[in-house]
Amino acid sequence: MGAIRPINDHYRNGTYRADRHEDKMILPAAMLREPDWEDILPGASEEAGKVRSDAAELWARTAPALMAAAGLTDAQRETLTMFCIAVANYWAVTRELSRTGNLLKGRTGEWVKNPLHTVRTMYVNEITALRKELGLSPATAARITRPTADEDYSETTSNSAEMLRILQELG
Numbered sequence: 001m002g003a004i005r006p007i008n009d010h011y012r013n014g015t016y017r018a019d020r021h022e023d024k025m026i027l028p029a030a031m032l033r034e035p036d037w038e039d040i041l042p043g044a045s046e047e048a049g050k051v052r053s054d055a056a057e058l059w060a061r062t063a064p065a066l067m068a069a070a071g072l073t074d075a076q077r078e079t080l081t082m083f084c085i086a087v088a089n090y091w092a093v094t095r096e097l098s099r100t101g102n103l104l105k106g107r108t109g110e111w112v113k114n115p116l117h118t119v120r121t122m123y124v125n126e127i128t129a130l131r132k133e134l135g136l137s138p139a140t141a142a143r144i145t146r147p148t149a150d151e152d153y154s155e156t157t158s159n160s161a162e163m164l165r166i167l168q169e170l171g
Contacts, residue, residue: 054088090123
């Protein structure tokens, strides 16, 4: 048996059935609060500042879309925060690899693979898992369908038009 999916996924995918899902929790729509990047990613170096700005930029591009399309709420923001940090760190490692090169001289003078490749692979795996969790992979996005005009669902998303208006004003 697979993992239990949130009821909002069933609404989006058209698989909602009242006899199966009526007792599931529906999180109310609410604005996502952007994390304090200075607190989460401290550091005074130029690279630390770049990682913070990359994470903030990715949040600004991704959070509004996930709020509108997937119904992501503030209760679920840690997953998006982890995604933004992982992507920002991936870019930082990639920049450092670009500066130092794919191969380095070992202790005995032989050429060895830069150890940053291992770190970058770790971030790729984390990003891939979080993209699937957030529904950001192309395969997941292709499966998402518009919800039906179900009355119960329309009550849970009655603030969607207001949220969309606020998001458009922010952007």
